[in-house]
Structure formats: structure tokens, C-alpha cells
Amino acid sequence: MNRLHQALDGLLGRIDTPAPIVLADVVQDNIDRMQAFAARHGLAVRPHVKTHKCTEIGRLQIAAGAVGITAGNVGEAEVFAAAGFDDIFLAYPVWPAGTKAARIRRLAETTKLRIGVDNPAAIDALADAMGGAPDRLQVVVEVDCGARRSGAPPALAGDLALAARRRGLVPVGVFTYPGHGSSGPEARERAARDQEAALVTAVRSFRAAGSTADVVSAGSTPTVAFSTADVITEIRPGEYVFGDLNNRRLGACTDEEIALFVAATVVSDWVPGQVILDTGTKALGREGNPEIGFGAVAGTKGVLAKLNEYHGFLALPDGAGRPAVGTVVPVVPNHVCPVVVNFEELIVTDRTGTSLRRWPVDARGFLA
């Protein structure tokens, strides 16, 4: 990952740390690679925007062939809809209270909107929210494939489709999230198989209830390489656009595919075997554990052993040089999604660190 040092060198003096640096050429390669993979397997790509929260990156994904986007909450969907994204799957069991009911109705009027459902109460609440026009809202039934998170048992997908139809909503298919595929490299393929089995059962259940599952939607970056079963129509990966150390450890991305790092400055060096970086939880989030650390300096064995909010404790391996106060280093995060939302804008450059643009993190701060 010395290429990250190279990109950083080009930027020195032009940035303030901590800063989220994105290599636009690597991002484009990641986007193109995912589209090519999907095309080879007859899958549509519907990337999850929670990872980048950035309409500029969303536009690159659509331009490369994505069929639309996936969002995680109403606000996120609204930001992208306002920016012209007209095909949005809100892959979340939204409970339409407060202002969400009216906002969902408004979104459904201006955008091709699909919302996830996993229980009858939410189906009723969404139908109520749509007032006299429930047929404007497509719903996608969420089933659990082993992540034990949200999602109905796959065999009950048809019942939920029926409940939706009775209320005038339009059930278009099923989705799931193989979250248990992130626990280790061997877990990826197993979770993908669970995902396939769950989706097959759910589709069968839909058919038995008199509905057609036109949409059979699968997640995630760690499992996508194994998510090529015939039953699946679309994939919703998010993290692939940047990559991170968790995905590299899982084998879901390579070092060269990592497109985001946080530029950090050494600010203190009194404690032996350690220096302090200005990158803490307020920049990186708290993703990791004492074994793997909380982020690493690219191209070195230096690992962030501990984080306070504005201080990163960089453990220096034996024999390693001791970077002087004022040195700027590239910190690669374990999990990239929490990093992006800590910043107002991404500092966008290329592998050589020559270009410098700023892309707003448009949908940061939108959680409801």
C-alpha cells in the first residue's frame, strides 16, 4: 500500500488532518469491476449508498450501469431523490411514524420507490401512510437467512405478500442480508449459500400465495462473490466502492482496491513504542478490537492500538522508525462506513496525489 503514501505525498500542505482521502481512479475501478462481475452473472447492481452518502459517487455508480440505489433510511433516500436518483430501494423495515409517513408518500409520488417490510403491523402502517394511493408503493418482503437481525422466516414471505396486496400495496419481491458472512473468510461462502436457500424458499412462498417475486435482492460486499445463484436478480453491496481492512482480511478485496484512507498527523511522541496521531474515534469511529487494532498505517506494521476521541495511539512495531511530530501518515480504516459520516466532504484525488477535488458527503446526518 505504498501507493497510499504516494497519493498522500502529493497532497501535503494542501490538506488539514484528519482528512478522508479518496482515490477517484481506484473508486472507478471498483465500480467497474463490480458491474462487470454482475454482468457476467446476469445480476443487476443496486449499490447501498450508506457507505459513501455522496451523490457524486452515486452518479458514478449509475453511469457504470447500476439500476438504482439502496438506502437505509428515509432521509438518505430523500437526499438522493432530490439529487435526481429516480429508482430507490429503501431496504429497511421503516416504521412510518412522525413525519416519515408523509415523506414516504411524497417520495413515492416523485420516485420509483420500494420499501422493505417484515411484519403485518408495518404493512398496515405503510398502507395507512399512503392514504388513497397504496398502489404507488412497492414493497419488498425481507426474510432472514441466518443473520438473525430483521426479516421474517422465508416460508412466511407469501403471507406478507398477501397482507400487502390486501391493503393495496404492491409486493414485488423479496430481499435478505447475509450479515453472518462477515465473521471470517470461511463464513462468506456459507452465508451466501444460506442466502440462496432463504431466497428460494421465499420465492416459492410468494408464488404459493399468488404473488410473483420479480425482485430477488441479495447483499453484501463480503458475500457478493458467492451470490451468483440463479434465483437472485440484484445485489446491494456498499463497501466495495472503497474497500477496507475488514474486507481485505475476509478476502473480499485486495490492498490495491482500497480507495479511502484518513490522513493523520503525528502530534506527540513521548511514550516509548508509540506515537499519538490526531485521528481518534471522532474521525474513525470505533471499529476493531485489541487483537487487530482500530486501523493501520498503510505500508507499515503500525497499528492503532487504542483510540480516544481526538487521539489515536499508534503502536510502533519493534525496530520500526519513529515518525517525527508533524509527519503525516495514511490510516486505513477497519470498517469504512463509519468513517465517511464523520466528515463534511471527501478530499478526492488520484493515485499520484495530483488532482484535488472535494465531494460533499451529502447524506451525512440523515438517520431518520
Add this chain to the structure above:
Amino acid sequence: MNRLHQALDGLLGRIDTPAPIVLADVVQDNIDRMQAFAARHGLAVRPHVKTHKCTEIGRLQIAAGAVGITAGNVGEAEVFAAAGFDDIFLAYPVWPAGTKAARIRRLAETTKLRIGVDNPAAIDALADAMGGAPDRLQVVVEVDCGARRSGAPPALAGDLALAARRRGLVPVGVFTYPGHGSSGPEARERAARDQEAALVTAVRSFRAAGSTADVVSAGSTPTVAFSTADVITEIRPGEYVFGDLNNRRLGACTDEEIALFVAATVVSDWVPGQVILDTGTKALGREGNPEIGFGAVAGTKGVLAKLNEYHGFLALPDGAGRPAVGTVVPVVPNHVCPVVVNFEELIVTDRTGTSLRRWPVDARGFLA
């Protein structure tokens, strides 16, 4: 903590979840209590704004008698300076590269500004940044009292004061942060004693080098109750304004003093012994561990056992009722500082949930 449920009941229908709810009357009590404690012990209060990032709350602190504020980075300081705060201690070893040099110089012209230093290179860099007017910048020497983070050995404080004077800066005193006082209840008093010892040594070292330490500044909410030694002139607590479960576990605050919770909705309930809340790491950060969990529902034994970004896995204790989908619950965070910066504004009410105001989180997103 049934009072949090009471406040929440008043707000139902008027808020979208996840939402950060602040009880303004409890905040005021916390502010007043800290001032009264400080007054009893002849201490000045200089609260750390990183916890609330909110100029409205900063104003309440100044109105109650705080001598100024503490900030953690240049951007944070600028936001508060622009809002009229004219006495700011940037208690951080800032490295003045990029735009920071000019911004520090500008701040020093318009505000009474102090900056932390812990090494000679940074002292030189700050003096360079101040151009022809280094005497406009007061510096406070940071010493380590056992947190093993930033800070010089206390006996070297005088050397750093001398280095600052030689460059024309104005060394006004010393500060430290007893971070090792947060590891457990018994650690609080021990860390406070370490803090006192370090500050006494540092003050002595200043005097021996021909400087006077007018400012002897101590931190933190967990240790402040024990930070009453004669040598200390000011305290820099941050978390006391809201409280949180970590501080309650340490004995540094009580249940009744907790003034912030996150309103969360139950969105899924398929897995036995668990429901899913719409409060994940993007709302709470990731603060906790599998033993204590990652947040708790006030007034119940329900604990968030696991967090994904938009999903909170609420473990239901045996025999506990199973809240239906659509139920809104108050989630108390383990560590309050990471929560606030996930939101654009705080939803401010009172113990009864009657009033509803919105206070912008003005300095969110400012890290550099």
C-alpha cells in the same frame, strides 16, 4: 429512569427516530451542580465543548459561571469563537500545518486563545505560525500524569516553557488529562492523585525555569470529584453536562443526572428474546463490549447486545415483556460524546416532555 420514559411520552408523534433527546432542566442542574462544586473548592470551570458541540449549551455554561471553554481542534474553536466565545483553551497539541497556521493566528487576534504544547518542534511551528506576533499566543504545557497519551514528563515542563519564551510565545501554565481514571470506580481517585502529583512537579519545574504557572488545568468528568488539590486552578470536564452509563458505572453521575437519550423505534421482532431498534452505530457510535452491551433502555433490563449501522439488537431479559413493532423506547448511551456528533440538532425538551426546541450541533463535522 422512568422519568426518561415520561419525557419520551410527551414527545411521541412529534419526533422521528432515531432522535437525540436532551432534557434542558437536567442539563441546567448538571451545569449548576458543577459550578457549585467548583466554587466550593476555589476552582474555575472551563468545560470541554467536544461533548455537546453546541453553542447554546456553551452559553448556558458561561452564564452559570464558566470562565471560558475548552476545545479539541481548531475548527471547533473557530465555531465557538464565531458565536462570541472569547476565552478558548485549545487543549490539544495542534500541529499547525495546512490552513491551521493562518487560522490559529486569526483566532489569536480575535479571541483570548491558549493552545496546548508538549514538544519543542510544535513550539517552533506555532511561533512560526504567529509570524511577527508570537506574544499574542498563550501556550499551556501538557504533561503526562499516567494516561500515557500526549504530554511531556512533568519534570520537563520548565524546559518547554523556556523554549516557548525563547520564541516569543507566552507560556501561562500546565495541563494534564487523567485518562487512566476511567477504567473503573477505584481508578478515579488514584488517577486524580496522579494528576495532582504531576501538576505539582510541573509547576515546580516551571518556577525553576523562571516561568510562572498561572494556569494549572485538570480534566475530566470521571475524576473531577477528586480534583480539588490546592495546586489546581481550573477543571475541564465535558461529559458532566449530559452524563452517560459509563459515568454512572464509575460513580461519577447518578441515573437522575443523565440528560440525554436516543429515542428509538422497535422495527422488527422475529427473533426470540430480541427485538430490533432503529438505533445502530450511525446513531450511537460503537461504545461498549459484549459484557456491558452497547447501550441500555432506560428503566428496564434491556441491553443492546450488538449493533449494526442502522440496526440495534435489543436483548430482552427473561420474563420481560416484548415491545411491539412501533414502540418507541429511550436508549441511554454508554458514552455520550460520540452520540451527539451523529445528529444535526438536539431535540430539547424537559422532564415532562412538554416543550420542544431544537439546538443545532454547531461544531459537528469540525475535526481539523
